[in-house]
Amino acid sequence: MISLRINGASQEYSGDPNMPILWYVRDELGLSGTKFGCGKALCGACTVHLNGQAVRSCVTPVVAAEGGEITTIEGLDAEGMHPVQSAWRQHNVPQCGYCQSGQIMQAAALLSANANPTDAEIIESMKGNICRCGTYQRILAAIKTAAGGG
Amino acid sequence: MPGITNLSRREFIACTGAATALVLGAHLVTRSVHAEAGEIESTAPNVFVRIDRDGTVTLTCSRSEMGQGVRTGMPMIIADELEADWERVTIWQAPGDAEKYDPAGIDGQNTDGSRSTRHSFGAMRELGASARDVLERAAAMHWSVDRSEVFARNHRLHLKGTKESLDFGDVVHIAADLDAQTDTTKLALKDPADWKYIGKDMPVVDNFAMSTGGANYGADINLPNLKIAVMARCPVYRGRVKSYDATEALKVPGVEHVIEIPAPDIDQAIEFRALGGIAVVGTNTWSVMQGRDKLSIEWDRGPFASHDSAEYDDTLRASARKGGRTVRSRGDVDAAFENADRVVESDYFVPYFAHTTMEPPAAVVDATSHPVRVWAATQAPMETRQYVAEALGVDRSDVHCEVTLLGGGFGRKSKCDFSYEAALISKQVNAPVRIQWTREDDIQNGFYHAVSAQYLKAGLDLEGRVVAWQQHAAWPSFFSLWNPVLLDPSELEMGLGLVDIPYNSIPNIRIQTGEAEAMIRIGWYRSVNNIQHAFAMNSFVAELAAAAKRDFLDMMLELIGDDDVMDVAKDDVEGFWNYGDSVEDWPIMPKRLANTLRVVAAKSGYGKADLPDGQAIGLACHRSFHSYVATAVRAKVDAGGKLHVPRVDVAIDCGRYVNPEGIRKQLEGATVFAHSVARHGKITVQNGAVQQSNFHDYALSRMSDAPLDVRVHLIEDFKHLRPCGVGEPGVPPYSPALANAIYMITGKRLKSLPLKIS
Numbered sequence: 001m002i003s004l005r006i007n008g009a010s011q012e013y014s015g016d017p018n019m020p021i022l023w024y025v026r027d028e029l030g031l032s033g034t035k036f037g038c039g040k041a042l043c044g045a046c047t048v049h050l051n052g053q054a055v056r057s058c059v060t061p062v063v064a065a066e067g068g069e070i071t072t073i074e075g076l077d078a079e080g081m082h083p084v085q086s087a088w089r090q091h092n093v094p095q096c097g098y099c100q101s102g103q104i105m106q107a108a109a110l111l112s113a114n115a116n117p118t119d120a121e122i123i124e125s126m127k128g129n130i131c132r133c134g135t136y137q138r139i140l141a142a143i144k145t146a147a148g149g150g
Numbered sequence: 151m152p153g154i155t156n157l158s159r160r161e162f163i164a165c166t167g168a169a170t171a172l173v174l175g176a177h178l179v180t181r182s183v184h185a186e187a188g189e190i191e192s193t194a195p196n197v198f199v200r201i202d203r204d205g206t207v208t209l210t211c212s213r214s215e216m217g218q219g220v221r222t223g224m225p226m227i228i229a230d231e232l233e234a235d236w237e238r239v240t241i242w243q244a245p246g247d248a249e250k251y252d253p254a255g256i257d258g259q260n261t262d263g264s265r266s267t268r269h270s271f272g273a274m275r276e277l278g279a280s281a282r283d284v285l286e287r288a289a290a291m292h293w294s295v296d297r298s299e300v301f302a303r304n305h306r307l308h309l310k311g312t313k314e315s316l317d318f319g320d321v322v323h324i325a326a327d328l329d330a331q332t333d334t335t336k337l338a339l340k341d342p343a344d345w346k347y348i349g350k351d352m353p354v355v356d357n358f359a360m361s362t363g364g365a366n367y368g369a370d371i372n373l374p375n376l377k378i379a380v381m382a383r384c385p386v387y388r389g390r391v392k393s394y395d396a397t398e399a400l401k402v403p404g405v406e407h408v409i410e411i412p413a414p415d416i417d418q419a420i421e422f423r424a425l426g427g428i429a430v431v432g433t434n435t436w437s438v439m440q441g442r443d444k445l446s447i448e449w450d451r452g453p454f455a456s457h458d459s460a461e462y463d464d465t466l467r468a469s470a471r472k473g474g475r476t477v478r479s480r481g482d483v484d485a486a487f488e489n490a491d492r493v494v495e496s497d498y499f500v501p502y503f504a505h506t507t508m509e510p511p512a513a514v515v516d517a518t519s520h521p522v523r524v525w526a527a528t529q530a531p532m533e534t535r536q537y538v539a540e541a542l543g544v545d546r547s548d549v550h551c552e553v554t555l556l557g558g559g560f561g562r563k564s565k566c567d568f569s570y571e572a573a574l575i576s577k578q579v580n581a582p583v584r585i586q587w588t589r590e591d592d593i594q595n596g597f598y599h600a601v602s603a604q605y606l607k608a609g610l611d612l613e614g615r616v617v618a619w620q621q622h623a624a625w626p627s628f629f630s631l632w633n634p635v636l637l638d639p640s641e642l643e644m645g646l647g648l649v650d651i652p653y654n655s656i657p658n659i660r661i662q663t664g665e666a667e668a669m670i671r672i673g674w675y676r677s678v679n680n681i682q683h684a685f686a687m688n689s690f691v692a693e694l695a696a697a698a699k700r701d702f703l704d705m706m707l708e709l710i711g712d713d714d715v716m717d718v719a720k721d722d723v724e725g726f727w728n729y730g731d732s733v734e735d736w737p738i739m740p741k742r743l744a745n746t747l748r749v750v751a752a753k754s755g756y757g758k759a760d761l762p763d764g765q766a767i768g769l770a771c772h773r774s775f776h777s778y779v780a781t782a783v784r785a786k787v788d789a790g791g792k793l794h795v796p797r798v799d800v801a802i803d804c805g806r807y808v809n810p811e812g813i814r815k816q817l818e819g820a821t822v823f824a825h826s827v828a829r830h831g832k833i834t835v836q837n838g839a840v841q842q843s844n845f846h847d848y849a850l851s852r853m854s855d856a857p858l859d860v861r862v863h864l865i866e867d868f869k870h871l872r873p874c875g876v877g878e879p880g881v882p883p884y885s886p887a888l889a890n891a892i893y894m895i896t897g898k899r900l901k902s903l904p905l906k907i908s
Contacts, residue, residue, distance in 0.1 A: 016403065016436070023436035027378070032370040033363015035557070036435075037508055038589040042845035045508060073363035080362035088361040092353045092811060095819055096217030097360030098367060098508040098557025127854035130845065132508045132558050133217045134822025135815075136853040137860055 004065045006031070007075025017063035021055075022046045024062050025072055033073040033101045037130070044129030047102035047109075048072050054109035056128075073101035076108060084108045087146035095133035103129050107143050116147050173197060173253055173273065174280050174332045193326035197250050198228060198274070199281040200242075205305065205319030207234045212244040212251035213270075214261035214529045215356070216507075216559030217819070218877040219812035222355045223267055224274055226808055230347040231278030231340055234318070235305035241355050246531025246551035261529045262564050262674070263729060264775040264875025267808055271873045279337040280330050288325035289316055351811035356555070367557045368512035368527030373582045376514065379575045380438045380586055381411065382445055383427040383595045386838035387670045388416060389452040394428050398444035404437025405430060407579050408445070411571060416453070419632050420671065422537050424571040425595060431579050435586055455838040457669040459501075462835070463601065466624050466666055467497060470603035473622035473662030475638060478649045480721040481658035486618035490609030494697050498606070498686035499902040502833035503599035503675055504840075504848060509557020510592045515572035516582035517542055523582075524551040526569045529559050534566040541573040560676040560823075565597055593848050594840040597673025598833055600625040600643075604686040609658075614698030616709055618658040621687070623648055625679065630668030637665040639679075645727030647683030647882065649718055652773055653691075654740045655711035659721060670835065676820075677881035680774040681827060685903060688770035688886030693899060702769055702890065703751050710771075712741045729775055735872060736776045742803050742868055746780035747771040750801035753863050754782030764788060765796070768891025770883040775875025777804040778865075781821070781883040783857075785891035791908050795825065795857040795888070803865040804874040813876050814862040820880025821860045825851045828885040829904050 002013045006029060013024065025031040034057055037045030041056035048057045049071040076082045084107045094100045110117060110125040117125065122143050174196050194200040200208040209225040221241050229239050244251050248259040256269050282302050289307035290297040299310050306315045331337055359365040384390065396408035413426025430441040487493055513526035515538060522542060528534045535549040556563050572585040602625035609618035627639045649661055695705040715737040718726050728736060747769065751757065756767045764787050771780035784797040800817045807813055830849040834841050842848035889900050892907065900906065
């Protein structure tokens with residue numbers, strides 16, 4: 001039995017401890033905001049926070065979160081008003097929207113560690129998150145807005 | 151897909167307004183089942199508009215949202231003519247029901263070909279105006295005045311000359327008893343000067359859902375007792391299962407079934423049918439993925455096991471050199487070459503690409519229900535119904551298809567093979583099933599952008615003017631999905647930037663195609679063949695300019711000329727496919743292309759900017775999907791030989807437009823998409839199998855290399871003309887503009903995609 005917290009709620013998990021967090025939150029908990037993109041930590045669509053750090057949930061087993069706290073896009077802010085989310089809407093970032101949960105989680109983790117990142121720091125942090133629609137320009141602008149600089 | 155059926159007659163019907171009339175005739179009165187007997191809760195003057203008693207206006211989006219903004223753009227048009235307050239509008243996604251949403255058969259409710267807005271603009275206006283007309287008549291009845299005494303403004307109905315007004319919701323109970331005006335000529339459309347949404351920036355309606363994890367895609371559909379399935383498919387196109395052992399797979403907790411999905415007979419065209427293979431079905435995605443890894447399968451690799459890119463590509467290049475079938479001819483090319491001062495020849499090559507939508511294909515099918523229910527991330531809900539019906543041996547009318555959001559489409563999700571698979575599996579396991587493709591499935595068992603080779607030859611006179619242009623192209627046709635023995639490309643594909651080459655001032659032109667066998671599933675991909683045609687043509691013009699020691703812009707403008715219209719029928723082009731539309735309504739207009747090129751050159755500072763060493767601005771332009779796009783790429787090659795793209799300017803003339811913010815987003819995105827095409831995308835095949843498998847070996851543009859300063863210039867000059875496509879036209883000019891910039895910096899002409907500097 002693995003005990004952990006997801007978006008502030010206690011959970012007990014008794015299945016395969018190696019199941020990636022991605023499939024645990026999606027298939028077991030019905031939290032479908034976290035997306036499957038590659039299964040190999042190559043695209044970032046599945047990004048969640050584990051104890052405040054951005055991790056690729058497609059390759060992070062549930063057992064790695066034992067006793068820890070996972071935050072998914074659904075838990076980032078109860079009202080969906082996290083500064084990154086607001087900035088995303090202000091800059092009209094999403095196209096198809098599929099990668100955006102992962103992008104937002106990555107950006108939120110970046111800003112919690114570095115409140116005023118440079119462009120180079122933003123790019124370094126975000127380059128693991130692919131957007132096939134090509135919204136990078138607006139993502140960059142939105143992160144700067146969320147940081148209070150744009 | 152456009153052109154599978156002849157659309158010309160249908161277009162005629164659509165343009166006459168009959169199509170709208172059919173939709174307007176579908177007048178519905180909806181009464182809530184919970185309401186007291188007889189109380190009317192809402193009214194639907196037509197199938198695109200519903201108005202509730204509280205005034206909420208629900209507008210139907212009948213085309214698939216894949217990031218192009220159609221759920222915002224199409225309803226904007228209706229809302230404007232309806233005089234609805236956008237804040238009180240909600241969007242309802244229509245299921246696949248072309249009888250209702252595309253009664254004239256304009257596009258079969260498919261979302262592709264950058265055509266949703268251009269084909270529905272007039273109809274959406276009329277649908278909104280018709281609904282407004284019903285409300286105005288209802289208000290006139292309420293006030294017992296003539297209809298002419300009433301007008302609608304921002305969700306309210308006003309009585310002229312007074313301060314009296316009613317909310318839309320206040321007249322629902324009266325409007326419900328009124329028939330909609332089906333004679334579209336009697337509808338009063340708004341003066342474009344009075345539009346309040348059309349032509350104005352509008353944020354995407356799904357922004358909140360998409361930024362909070364609330365947006366639902368194909369894999370997000372859940373049902374009671376839903377089973378999850380993944381499939382093992384033969385690495386080689388049309389290979390089949392010879393034998394398999396499921397023992398180990400079935401030991402994985404959560405795996406419930408391992409079943410064979412038969413491949414279609416080899417003499418049956420694949421179309422959008424399931425490839426066949428072994429399905430692993432269970433309670434959760436992780437279990438079935440693990441189960442699949444534990445399968446032991448022996449494959450009969452079939453007739454395409456000999457498919458090898460190295461050899462195939464050489465065959466294709468030779469076919470392009472040879473040409474053979476003349477598809478456009480003007481003047482006397484051979485004589486012009488004889489008399490030319492100089493002749494230049496060149497070969498270009500573009501490989502296979504995979505779509506790699508961020509959302510790998512996923513769909514849910516419940517074959518146990520009546521009707522059969524499908525939820526699919528699909529660009530083609532009607533074809534999904536058709537192929538699921540075939541898979542299950544039922545009538546199409548017994549299949550219902552809901553359209554989820556699409557996590558990217560780019561043409562991949564026009565193909566409904568994944569729903570076909572889910573249907574077959576659901577039937578076998580007698581439960582609702584979600585098929586989940588992995589990234590490896592997507593890259594290795596997809597539908598590929600046609601690999602292509604081009605051979606170009608041009609004659610220059612003493613003044614450096616182009617007097618003859620010969621172009622040969624060879625690529626496997628995507629119609630091979632329906633006709634596997636096909637060797638020649640279709641009129642449709644030739645219309646994607648080949649026979650319509652817009653260099654109208656060249657006196658002698660000959661276009662030929664060479665034969666090509668399809669050895670893998672070929673499928674249309676954002677911008678389709680325009681990618682390779684634009685790459686070759688724009689690059690070759692730059693080669694000619696260099697040979698003649700002339701400026702590219704100067705030469706390109708000379709080649710295009712400033713004619714109002716270019717008529718390819720005069721050059722013996724038979725069956726010219728003009729994106730499914732008439733050349734009368736959507737002519738090829740060289741002056742518009744020249745205009746975009748001039749605009750982008752000026753905006754980007756081409757020829758003027760004092761650029762640092764190692765930087766240059768490359769230009770290219772292309773007409774596709776009736777739109778005219780010119781791109782200026784400022785490239786930089788640093789001391790280490792690494793390429794950067796510090797700035798891109800894009801000018802687009804797409805005629806009448808709806809949402810400029812949406813257009814800017816599409817062109818920013820198309821630029822990044824095209825950067826993947828130009829720099830990364832390359833699918834190769836060895837022994838019949840695709841060699842790439844995931845993003846480590848099939849790379850895409852990331853924030854660390856993508857252009858991050860894309861400036862879009864929306865041209866107003868031809869705004870009075872019909873709306874044209876926006877989703878795709880931004881892609882083709884990018885690769886050649888980048889290649890031209892690289893040439894200016896390095897002196898090296900790159901003739902294959904992806905562009906490799908060293």
